[in-house]
Amino acid sequence: MQKHTLSTFVNNSSQKATYLDIGSGQPLLLLHGFFGEKTCWLPLIELLQSQFRCISLDMLGFGESSKPEICYDVALEVAFVRQVVEQLNIDPCCIIGHSFGGWVASAYALKYTNSVISLVLAAPAGIRDDSFCGQYDALRPLLWQTPIVDLALQLAKPFANLAGKSNELQQISGWRRELMFQPVARSFLMSRMRPEDAIDTVEKDIHKLQIPTLVITGDSDETIPLWHSQTYANQIPGAKLAIIPNATHGLPQTQAETIANLILEFLGQFN
DSSP states (O other), X not given: OOOOEEEEEEOTTSOEEEEEEEOOSEEEEEEOOTTXXXXXXXXXXXXXXXXXXXXXXXXXXXXXSOOOSSOOOHHHHHHHHHHHHHHHTOOSEEEEEETHHHHHHHHHHHHSGGGEEEEEEESOOOSOOTHHHHHTGGGGGGGOOSHHHHHHHHHTHHHHHHTTOHHHHHHHHHHHHHHHHOHHHHHHHXXXXXXXXXXXXXXXXXXXXXXXXXXXEETTOSSXXXXXXXXXXXXXXXXXXXXXXXXXXXXXXXXXXXXXXXHHHXXXXXX
16 A cells, blocks of 8 residues: 555634545545544555545544534534535545445535535445334443443453353443544434434435445445345435445455445446
8 A cells, every 4th residue: 555644634613634645536535434433444445546536534523533522413524524525625526435424425415415426335324223222222331431330341351251251241341442432422322312313314315316326235234234225225316236245344344355346346437
């Protein structure tokens, strides 16, 4: 991979935006998933940088961008992305979004339709699914900003080892670290514990999009159900759906070569 540039600027809301700028050519803006950050895209960027200028952004509240202690929502992320697009003078561009980034990319395209040449959505979130609320109930204690939770997890280690549950405890501890490091994750989970709180999903509006769209998903995704991606593909006029066999949710890291080939074929239609 050619040497990449780590760049930062401060927008007009005094928020720091940090991003990788790699390659040259048509700009691709890459938006990471819920527990991700800009480097998640490096395996894919390595395969695309010879033909495209790949800009991988830490969205607001993630990575090295600003992490204000505020109530986060998709509209806030869209506004943040918009200022990055304007600052970098990449309007219009293609946007590639994974999971939460796919949700933000879709919402951005709905608001700034003329600023998006094409969309690539990898296992996109943003479809209302009331079953998610029940799944997150067990995470409530992990959201508490108190050292008592961390102490309890430490004390549970010997018991987890005896019960053969050390891997499960390690996963829970990992979620705890991510939730404490990512204010967006805490904010979204705290504000979306009830089905009626899911008011900013995009399934009711994506039929308005007239942008060439490729939806990519894995048939073994344990995080975003297949029908979410199918909803995007069915509702966006002319959208294409690619299902990768035996692929799970971490598509940018585990399926970079397959995704790169799909993107090159898809974007090649417009060159």
